[in-house]
Amino acid sequence: MSSKNLETRLRILEVTLQMLEENRGQGVRMADIAKCANVSRQAIYLHFASRAELLNATTKFLDERLDLDRRLAPSRAASSGQDRLALYVEFWGNYIPEIYGVAKALLLVLDSDDAAAAAWQERMAAMRHGCRAAIDMLHSEHRLASEWTPESATDVLCTMLSVANWENFTSVCGWSNQQYVERMKAIAERSLLKNESAP
CATH class of the missing domain: 1.10.357 (Tetracycline Repressor; domain 2)
Structure with a gap:
């Protein structure tokens, strides 16, 4: 994975983690994540095949951070x-x-x-x-x-x-x-x- 792609993936995970914590999971949609991460929805789906995959990756991202x-x-x-x-x-x-x-x-x-x-x-x-x-x-x-x-x-x-x-x-x-x-x-x-x- 190129450094640019890795940077985008990490930004998406950071934003998803932040939104989950701030919104208590309510209304955390792919479109909202894309907007906050300053990427397109298509960019998110290039890194995560589904919302379930993104949420699962976010919990693992938190585990890595901790x-x-x-x-x-x-x-x-x-x-x-x-x-x-x-x-x-x-x-x-x-x-x-x-x-x-x-x-x-x-x-x-x-x-x-x-x-x-x-x-x-x-x-x-x-x-x-x-x-x-x-x-x-x-x-x-x-x-x-x-x-x-x-x-x-x-x-x-x-x-x-x-x-x-x-x-x-x-x-x-x-x-x-x-x-x-x-x-x-x-x-x-x-x-x-x-x-x-x-x-």
Whole structure:
């Protein structure tokens, strides 16, 4: 890709990200993005085949900007399943506030915007993958509580870490983000880890 094309692509992503955050996802149309990015609609479609592709690329662009891989490295390098679980909860709990503007924008229009729904589903699939990796490590070490299968434990962990739950605890219940992280780590460990002292 030429430097000019790369510059145009980055400008489109920057504008899309800004518009999603400012407008909470409402009325973010390709024509509006093109106008704000000072490019034609055709130029956008040269870089992104569909609005769904653009929204998905925007979430990945945000991940790159926030250095997602570096921030996931501690949980990926954990030496035990318990550590991986705690580090993943900590990572995600601290990551939500930084992606909340885009997340909220997509969540608000899920029912009426197929492109936003597709972008959100891909984002949640990536989050689920991180949850499953921690659960699988616990399971391989025989530390997963016996009432859970890896699948059901992953279901529970994903639901616990949902953006909606974070929003409720921090906005409605008044928890600080630090309280959210520490309490969710404790809840996850108590709920999902085998009690080693049990007979």
